[in-house]
Amino acid sequence: MVEVPISKDKWGGKVGAVELGADAASGGTRDQLEVGGQGCMPFLEFEGCALNRPLIAGEVLDDASELHHAVKAQFGDAVKDPALWAKAWIDKGADLICLRLVSTNPEERDATPEEAAATVKKVLEATKAPLIVYGCGQEEKDAKVLEAVSNISARERLLLGQAEEGAYKSTAAAAMANEHAIIAFSNLDINLAKQIVILLTDYGVKKDNIIIDPLMAPLGMGLEYSYSVNERIRLAALAGDTMLQVPMLCDCTEAWKCREATDENPTWGDATVRGTWWEATTAIAALLSGADILILRSPAAMYVVREALDGLRGGN
C-alpha cells in the first residue's frame, strides 16, 4: 500500500494562557476560565496540543438604541437592562459577557464613570461569567470610566478594552491597579500587534495579562486582510516570537454593519438569516485563523459558531 508521507509541523513555540474571571479561591466571585495555550495551528491537534477551547463572549450594550432589530428580537425586553441581557446570553450558552459602556460617550448621553461602574457591578451580580468591559472609545473619557470600573470590580479579573499605540497608559494603569487583564488592540498588521505588546510589557503589564486584538475586519469588509494577519501572528507565535505568544481576541460584531448582511433585497433571501450567517462566517474565519475569544452580537450566530466549533474539535 502507498504510504502517504504525512507532513506534520513541529512547533517550538506555544501561546501563553490567560485566566479570565476569578473564583472564590482567587478572591473573586465568579467562574474562572482559561484562554489560549495553543501549541499548534487551529484545529490541527495532530500537530500539537490545543489546550483550551476558544471562548464565545456575548455582547451587551448599556444603550441598545442602535441595535439591529434582528438581534433585539432575540432578547426582547432584556436589552433595556444590561444585567438581564447578560443573564440571557449566559442562559443561551455564551461563555462570558462583553459589556460596552457606550452610554458614557461625551458626545451623546455622557453617563458618568460612577454610573458606568454601577452598571458593571449589576452585570457582575447577575451572572457568574467572566466579563470583558469596553468604554465608549473616547480616550479621555475611557480613562476615567475604566478606572472606576477597575476599582469597583477589584479581584474579579475582568478583561479591559482597550489599549492601543498612543493610548494605552491609562487603560494599562486601570488594569494593573486591580490585576485585571487587558486587550491590546492593533490595526491589521503583525508588526503593530507585536509593538503594542512590547509597549504594554515595557510599561509593566505582565504578559499573562495580555490578550491581543488585531482587528477582525468582517466578511466583505476586509476579512481578506484579517484572515492572513491573524494566521501570520499565530504562525510567528508558534515559531517562537515570544511577544506574539498571547491569546487572540476577534470582535465579529462589525459584521452587522455590512449592508449586504442586513439590507432588504428581493434577490438576497431572508435578511435575518443572512445577517446571522454574515456574523457566523466572520467568526468561523476568525477561529480558523487563530482566534481564542470571539465577541458575537447575535445568539443565532452563536449557535451556528458553536456547532462549527464543536464539529471542528470533534465534539468536545
Place this chain on the structure above:
Amino acid sequence: MPTAIEIFKYLPKKNCGECKHPTCLAFAMALANNKAKVEDCPYISEEGKRALAASSAPPIRLVKVGSGRHAFEIGDETELYRHEKKFFHPTRYCVILNDDIADQELEERTLAVNRTKFERVGQIMAADMVAVRHVSGDAQRFARAVSVVAESTDLPLLLMSKDVPALEAAAGQISAKLPLLNAADKDNWALMATLAKRLKCPLVVREDRGLNELADLVAQVKGAGVDDIVLDFGASTLKELMERSTMVRKVSVKRTFRGLGYPVLVLALGPQAMLMATLATMKYGSIVALEELRPEQALPLFVLRQNIYTDPQVPIQVKPDLYPVNNPGEGAPVLFTTNFSLTYFTVLADIEKSKVPVWLQVVDTEGLSVLTAFAAGKLSAEHVQKALEKSGAKSRSKAGTLIIPGMVARLAPKLGEVTGMKVLVGPKESSGLPKFLKGL
C-alpha cells in the same frame, strides 16, 4: 520545476548548441528558470522528456471541468497559507439534483441554479455547477434526467452514480460537455477508469477509509491511464474535513508527494452542509457540492470565497477616472471617492439610488478605502486636485461644486484652496447620499 542539476541529468551532454544555449548545462539553467522549453533540444530522449515533464508538473494537478464559457479549472495550488503568495483557483459551488425528480421540476430547479448569481465590487459571483445524482436505481431515468439538466444549463455537470453502465449511458450522450464523473471507488475503479479514459472526462476517486487507501486507489486509476483526477476523501465531520484537507494540501505542496496532488471535491451533505461548505472554502476545497444553496446563505458563502481568493497584496480596484452617473450635464456637481472597488461600488450604488445626476471622480489611492488611504497619506487635497485635472473634470462640470466624503471632512479647507471649488462635506456613510443629494 526541478533544479538545473536535476534537469542536467536528463540532457544528452553533447554541448552542440542547437538549443541556442552554448552548453547543455546552460540550457538546464534556462529550463529551471522557465526561460526555455524542453522541446528546444532535439536530442533529448523520450524517457528524459517524460521524466522532466513529470518532475516539473505542478504539485497539484490542474484539472479542467466542463466546456464552453462556463468551463472552469481547479487545482494547481502551491501554498498552504494565502499570504505566502495567494490561492489561485477559487472553490466552485455545485448544486445536487436527484434524478427521481420529474422532468419539469428538474428543469425549473436547474434554471434556479443558473439564477443563483450576484454582482459585487464589479465581479459576478455565481453557482458554478450542477450535479445529477442517480438515486432512482433506473439507468434510463438517470440518462433522461441528465439530458434534461444538460439542456437547461451551460454550467458544467457532475454526474453521480456508482453504477458504471448507468453512468456510461448518461455521460455518453453529453461527453462533449466534459462532465466530471463521480465516482471511482475500490469496487468499481477499473471500469470507471476505462469509461473516463474513453470519454476523456475527469474522474472523481472516492475513498473514505483514509489517505493511504485513497492514494492507493488513485495510483491504480492513474495506472489505468486516467490523468484528470479529483479526490473525494469522504469526510463526514468537520474535524475530518479540516484534517484530511490540510494533510492533502500539505503533503502535496510541502513534500511534493504527487500521489494526492489533485483538486478536492467535498460533498457537503446533511445538517452541517453549510458549515462544511464554509470550512472547505477556506481550507482547500476545489469543488463543494450541496443539496441546497439558498440566496441568504449563498451570498455570505460567495463573499467569503471572494475574500479568501483575492490576492492579499492587491486589493480589487477600479480605474481612476471621471464617471458620469445618472446622465449628468454641465450643471451637475462633482463628487470624489477612492479607487478601492468596495468603496467605489458602494458609493456608486447609493448615487444611482438617488437618481440625481452627478460626476463621480475616482481618485487613485492604490486601491485603499477612504480612511485607510487618508491614514496612509494617499488621499490628500493635492491627490484630489491632480485627479480632477487629469480627468478634465472642471471642463465637464461647470457647477464648481465638489462634494467630499464625510470621513475626510478635515480636508475641506485645503481642498477649497487648491481646487478653487466650493467644497461641500457629504455624509460619512454613502448610504446618506440619496437624502443629501436630493436636498441640494
